Amino acid sequence: MIRPVKGKTPRRPAQKKPSSNQxxxxxxxxxxxxxxxxxxxxxxxxxxxxxxxxxxxxxxxxxxxxxxxxxxxxxxxxxxxxxxxxxxxxxxxxxxxxxxxxxxxxxxxxxxxxxxxxxxxxxxxxxxxxxxxxxxxxxxxxxxxxxxxxxxxxxxxxxxxxxxxxxxxxxxxxxxxxxxxxxxxxxxxxxxxxxxxxxxxxxxxxxxxxxxxxxxxxxxxxxxxxxxxxxxDLLEEVPIDPIKPKWNGGGTPLRNTEFIPPQSxxxxxxxxxxxxxxxxxxxxxxxxxxxxxxxxxxxxxxxxxxxxxxxxxxxxxxxxxxxxxxxxxxxxxxxxxxxxxxxxxxxxxxxxxxxxxxxxxxxxxxxxxxxxxxxxxxxxxxxxxxxxxxxxxxxxxxxxxxxxxxxxxxxxxxxxxxxxxxxxxxxxxxxxxxxxxxxxxxxxxxxxxxxxxxRPVDRPICGFTAGRRQRNQAFKEELSRRLEERGGPINADSTSIISQLLQSLPPLPPSEITDPSDDHTLPRLIEVLEKRSRIRQMITEEFNKTANMLKSKLQEFDGSLSAKENLIHDQRGKLGEKDKVILNQKTEIDRLEKKSKMLEYKIDILQKTTNIYEEDKRSLQQELENREHKLQRELSEKKRIEVRMQGMVTDVKLKWEKECERRVNAKQLEMQNKLWVKDEKLKQLKAIVTENKGEQSGKPQRPSREKDRVAPKRSASPSPAPTGPPVRPLHRRSHSAGGERWVDHKPSSNLELDTVMQPNLPNAIKVSAPSERALSKCDKYVLTHQEIASDGEIQTKLIKGEVFKTRGGGQAVQFTDIETLKQEVPAAPSRKRRSSGNDPPKDAAMDGDWTDVETRCSVAVEMRAGSHMGPGYQHHGYQKRRKP
CATH class of the missing domain: 3.40.850.10 (Kinesin motor domain)
Structure with a gap:
């Protein structure tokens, strides 16, 4: 059978990976x-x-x-x-x-x-x-x-x-x-x-x-x-593993195979x-x-x-x-x-x-x-x-x-x-x-x-011409049809005729001659052989006829094939020209596609640049708005602070005005008291001079300073002197003897001294550090302070004050008095002191060896809740030391 000329195997095009955007x-x-x-x-x-x-x-x-x-x-x-x-x-x-x-x-x-x-x-x-x-x-x-x-x-x-x-x-x-x-x-x-x-x-x-x-x-x-x-694997055929057979008592095997479980x-x-x-x-x-x-x-x-x-x-x-x-x-x-x-x-x-x-x-x-x-x-x-x-x-x-x-x-x-x-x-x-x-x-x-x-890629297309199966089937059908027209198909009718002729061959009769007078066996054998010879000649003629017909058809097909080859050659020339035109067009298309891709690339770059600029613009606008909001907040905060500072300045101004007025009044009262004391002393001195010189001299009693401090403003002119005998002045008791509740602040660093007289504070709350809770429960405050004096001894100061509430909701302490307790050695000559005429008599110290110290303290230390007391106090006055 004639086949079309085989072409070369086309090269398989390389598969492209799917793009990321598909x-x-x-x-x-x-x-x-x-x-x-x-x-x-x-x-x-x-x-x-x-x-x-x-x-x-x-x-x-x-x-x-x-x-x-x-x-x-x-x-x-x-x-x-x-x-x-x-x-x-x-x-x-x-x-x-x-x-x-x-x-x-x-x-x-x-x-x-x-x-x-x-x-x-x-x-x-x-x-x-x-x-x-x-x-x-x-x-x-x-x-x-x-x-x-x-x-x-x-x-x-x-x-x-x-x-x-x-x-x-x-x-x-x-x-x-x-x-x-x-x-x-x-x-x-x-x-x-x-x-x-x-x-x-x-x-x-x-x-x-x-x-x-x-x-x-x-x-x-x-x-x-x-x-x-x-x-x-669910389709895997389970293998059979032969093992050594086991035998029973009668000599028959029990089993000789075993199934192997499937493997993963x-x-x-x-x-x-x-x-x-x-x-x-x-x-x-x-x-x-x-x-x-x-x-x-x-x-x-x-x-x-x-x-x-x-x-x-x-x-x-x-x-x-x-x-x-x-x-x-x-x-x-x-x-x-x-x-x-x-x-x-x-x-x-x-x-x-x-x-x-x-x-x-x-x-x-x-x-x-x-x-x-x-x-x-x-x-x-x-x-x-x-x-x-x-x-x-x-x-x-x-x-x-x-x-x-x-x-x-x-x-x-x-x-x-x-x-x-x-x-x-x-x-x-x-x-x-x-x-x-x-x-x-x-x-x-x-x-x-x-x-x-x-997205998966498409299957590459083979380079062969489409419709090959259909053309091959049509070729076979056309070849069979033409063979039938010119004497029947080679592979079908010729074979059937030859097979029929072969089947019509008569079988050879038995050729054994047992009798010399047998006249039937040889003639019958000769007849059969002649018949077989004629059939053989017919088969030969059929074969030659078929061979000649096939030869003529092959020659005819060769002529038509050469004509078709010439036609195909001409068509290929035309296709080559068309391929050149298509190639030129394809080159132009490729150039335009490259240009288009370049323009698209530039457009993408410009678009990205525009997006970047727009993003920068939005970010700058956002930053500007944030800064404007921040500036407005700062301005409002500044105005609020100014209003607050103005209020604070006004409050401080009023406070200091009141404080200055209080200090001026206190100074005036102090000067008036001093002037009154001097007048009283002059009056007593005058009374003593006018009396009998043999009478016992005495010292007039000075009025209590508490009354001077509490009394309203008085004129500078002294009051008339008393006509009766002078009264012996009484010893002022310590403030710690009162019935108020005290806050006894003793730092942990203080030392215990072996003095006989110690301050006694009833109803006192003892603390070692400033406490807002303790201040809120008491109305008096005392701070025990120890320091080394110039002579090397340890002296103890009791700094006293009053507790009052502040405007801010805290507690403040205003110091009003200082008591000094000092231990001295009598044998030291530097500590001896002669008694003057102004000293009080010995029986004035009936309560102990320590006398009250006449002191005036102008201390104003405001202690807020949770803060430490500052050392900002002033001490004015004098003290009476222990007599030997």
């Missing part, structure tokens, strides 16, 4: 499961096709503020309780299958609490097939006529595909069939479980448009589960940084029934258990992967192109996540408790990865996403990094008991919608 958000859909009973209390209401409302049940209708709160959540699409499996598939999974046929990856997973309908959504039931069987059916309906023979495509166990020619594929197929016959393993073509044989109705079948008819396709499926954070698989990374399960079984399937039979074989091995919330609860995450390999046909359009670089592999992962659950509700124990802990931990890792991705995209951070913390996230990290579309179906149960778990699921789904995934 991103699509994760598509999140919500499906509400029908309630188990009509009268069951529900907490979910479908508001519209994209919004649901979640309201708390009767038990927890109040939030922290004690208010009733209803929350609404929006999704890309909300499917109510009346949504069929077909509607769900058309909106969610069908676009992913179309992308799979066009060479793009996809990830679809179901998420929700236990018993929310995830497995039913993914798998379905008889007559209501889920997303998985419908996806398989759509794939095979789309690529059915274009499938390659078995073992033409061969997996390399590293996310890649190898390609074999027809002969190698046939040998591989025969080898596998012989191995299966030797091992007696069941063939892949068995009958499907009748319960799941009719999951899809014939009227619901769909087909994807756009399958490349110039390519060959092959489908591979794998099925794994992630159980307790370990990956197990390891995640690895290929040269393109894509994750894959090392050693995972990938089965090549050629029909929907065969693919679903493989799925159901693995589904029987999946781990499920009976819990308080679900009778058949999934205890692991299941991952069913559909891998589609496609490669273009060669230039003849007959065989697959033997170039590994031209093979495109796309993958669709259907993930059924295990349900999140609270152990307090399931009351799990032992293995069930461990399974629930691992399930919740893996789902928590998935939430953490989504949160970090969302934060990196929204805040511009570059935090590391913890994919490796769980096998689920580590296996699918490539999808979130831009290797395909990601879709999630959130399954919810409207019953009120699942309200708290449903609330957490809604929050996670709402957050997932904000994550964006890079």
């Amino acid at each position: 991103k699509d958000p994760v598509g999140v859909y919500c499906r509400v499961r029908p309630p188990a009973a009509e009268d069951e209390e529900c907490c979910i209401e479908v508001i519209s096709g994209t919004t649901i409302q979640l309201h708390p049940p009767d038990g927890i209708k109040a939030n922290r503020n004690g208010e009733f709160k209803e929350m609404q959540y929006s999704f890309k699409r909300v499917f109510g309780i009346k949504t069929s499996q077909v509607e769900l598939f058309n909106d969610v999974a069908k676009p992913l299958v179309e992308d799979l046929i066009h060479g793009k990856n996809g990830l679809l997973f179901t998420y929700g609490v236990t018993g929310s309908g995830k497995t039913f959504t993914m798998t379905g039931s008889p007559g209501q097939g889920g997303l998985l069987p419908r996806s398989l059916d759509m794939i095979f309906n789309s690529i059915g006529p274009y499938q390659a023979k078995r073992f033409v495509f061969k997996t390399d166990d590293k996310n890649g595909m190898e390609i074999q020619n027809q002969v190698d594929a046939l040998l591989e197929r025969q080898k596998r069939e012989s191995q299966q016959s030797l091992l007696k393993t069941p063939s892949s073509k068995h009958r499907l479980d009748p319960e799941f044989a009719d999951m899809i109705n014939p009227g619901e079948a769909c087909k994807a448009e756009g399958a490349d008819e110039d390519s060959s396709y092959s489908v591979f499926v794998s099925y794994v589960e992630i159980y307790n954070n370990y990956i197990y 698989k390891i995640l690895r990374e290929d040269q393109n940084h894509n994750m894959y399960v090392a050693g995972c079984t990938e089965v090549e399937v050629k029909s929907t029934e065969e693919a679903f039979e493989v799925f159901w074989r693995g589904q029987k091995r999946r781990r499920i258990a009976n819990t308080q919330l679900n009778r058949e609860s999934s205890r692991s995450h299941s991952v069913f992967s559909i891998k589609l390999a496609q490669a273009p046909l060669d230039a003849d359009g007959d065989n697959v192109l033997q170039d590994k670089n031209q093979v495109t592999v796309s993958q669709l992962c259907l993930v059924d996540l295990a349900g999140s659950e609270r152990t307090s509700r399931t009351r799990a124990e032992g293995n069930r408790l461990r399974e629930a802990g691992n399930i919740n931990q893996s789902l928590m890792t998935l939430r953490t990865c989504i949160e970090v991705l969302r934060e990196n995209q929204m805040c511009g951070t570059n935090k590391m996403v913890p994919y490796r913390d769980s096998k689920v996230t580590h296996l699918f990290k490539n999808y979130f990094d831009g290797e395909g579309k990601v879709r999630m179906i959130v399954c919810v149960n409207p019953k009120a008991d699942d309200y708290e778990e449903t609330l957490l699921v809604m929050r996670f789904a709402e957050m997932t919608q904000e994550v964006e995934v890079a």
